[in-house]
Amino acid sequence: MVTVSKPLIEQFLVKPNTSPLVIPDIPLIDLSKPESKQHLVKACQDFGFFKVVNHGVPLKFINKLESEAVNFFNSPLATKEKFGPPDPFGYGNKCIGRNGDVGWVEYLLLNAKPESDYPENFQGIVNDYVTSVKTMACEILELLADELKLQPRNVFSKLLKDEQSDSVFRVNHYPPCPEFQENERNGSKLVGFGEHTDPQIISVLRSNNTSGLEISLRDGSWMSVPPDSESFFINVGDSLQVMTNGRFKSVKHRVVANGTKSRVSMIYFGGPPLSEKIAPLPSLMQGEEDSLYKEFTWFEYKKSAFNSRLSDNRLGLFEKIIAS
Ligand SMILES: C=C1C[C@]23C[C@@]1(O)CC[C@H]2[C@@]12CC[C@H](O)[C@@](C)(C(=O)O1)[C@H]2[C@@H]3C(=O)O
Numbered sequence: 001m002v003t004v005s006k007p008l009i010e011q012f013l014v015k016p017n018t019s020p021l022v023i024p025d026i027p028l029i030d031l032s033k034p035e036s037k038q039h040l041v042k043a044c045q046d047f048g049f050f051k052v053v054n055h056g057v058p059l060k061f062i063n064k065l066e067s068e069a070v071n072f073f074n075s076p077l078a079t080k081e082k083f084g085p086p087d088p089f090g091y092g093n094k095c096i097g098r099n100g101d102v103g104w105v106e107y108l109l110l111n112a113k114p115e116s117d118y119p120e121n122f123q124g125i126v127n128d129y130v131t132s133v134k135t136m137a138c139e140i141l142e143l144l145a146d147e148l149k150l151q152p153r154n155v156f157s158k159l160l161k162d163e164q165s166d167s168v169f170r171v172n173h174y175p176p177c178p179e180f181q182e183n184e185r186n187g188s189k190l191v192g193f194g195e196h197t198d199p200q201i202i203s204v205l206r207s208n209n210t211s212g213l214e215i216s217l218r219d220g221s222w223m224s225v226p227p228d229s230e231s232f233f234i235n236v237g238d239s240l241q242v243m244t245n246g247r248f249k250s251v252k253h254r255v256v257a258n259g260t261k262s263r264v265s266m267i268y269f270g271g272p273p274l275s276e277k278i279a280p281l282p283s284l285m286q287g288e289e290d291s292l293y294k295e296f297t298w299f300e301y302k303k304s305a306f307n308s309r310l311s312d313n314r315l316g317l318f319e320k321i322i323a324s
Pocket residue numbers: 096097098099101109168170196197198199200269305306307308309310
């Protein structure tokens with residue numbers, strides 16, 4: 001378990017936020033239903049976030065990976081640190097990225113490419129899980145393309161299927177924090193993973209049954225997402241927002257650590273090849289519609305993103321100024 005001395009805990013606290021006036025339902029998509037296409041598009045437009053059931057990812061892959069992750073995070077710090085620091089892949093503890101972000105979290109950041117170098121015991125297990133989750137992500141992207149009447153229907157999914165796809169896999173562990181309970185009285189929250197959007201195309205998240213994930217609603221309030229270990233949560237990434245010229249929203253989200261109960265999450269971030277040009281799809285542009293973004297390669301965006309702080313508006317640098 002990770003511990004910090006009492007005064008240091010301050011750096012992990014954020015002020016309580018106002019609750020949403022109306023708490024919306026998180027869109028629930030049943031992938032076995034033919035009408036899921038329409039719901040998927042609506043969810044990507046309204047929230048950039050939804051929950052998926054009947055996803056086809058075998059439970060045994062999920063459980064094996066979770067139990068291996070728990071074993072890893074329960075091992076001595078010195079053992080875990082043999083896999084760190086993340087440069088860019090490896091074990092990280094409380095420091096997120098290279099620009100001073102901290103959170104009450106430890107994690108493994110891994111290359112999602114098959115045959116990558118993983119800690120012992122993770123090899124086959126990560127490959128099985130990632131392959132299956134990627135298949136689901138590609139199915140979702142193809143349903144979205146169908147509903148948007150985009151040709152070919154693999155216009156998004158081919159970027160994840162490409163051998164050069166720059167996709168990442170992450171396992172996060174938010175440990176209990178005994179020091180925090182003393183602070184709970186003033187209502188402040190313990191930040192596990194600070195607010196941010198994901199830079200890639202699509203992110204696929206699965207967690208154990210511990211709460212903590214929050215999404216930012218349009219009115220600026222934060223909504224807590226009830227955990228569900230049998231479902232997946234999907235969010236639109238910045239690159240998909242750009243490719244759809246802002247129709248789909250890259251949702252701002254964060255994790256508030258529970259303080260008493262461990263949260264374990266695993267997230268697949270589906271990204272394009274480094275050389276891929278990211279720009280609004282011409283076939284989506286209606287009439288005189290302006291492109292809201294300057295074209296960039298994924299390499300350029302990634303470089304810029306990895307030089308930013310978590311809460312920065314990374315897409316801001318690539319927005320076009322449109323004369324009215
Ligand atoms: C502070 C940072 C961590 C991050 C790289 C960055 O500079 C800004 C984006 C962050 C993020 C968020 C989504 C994923 O968890 C992640 C792996 C990614 O691609 O972008 C992380 C980066 C990271 O942890 O290195």
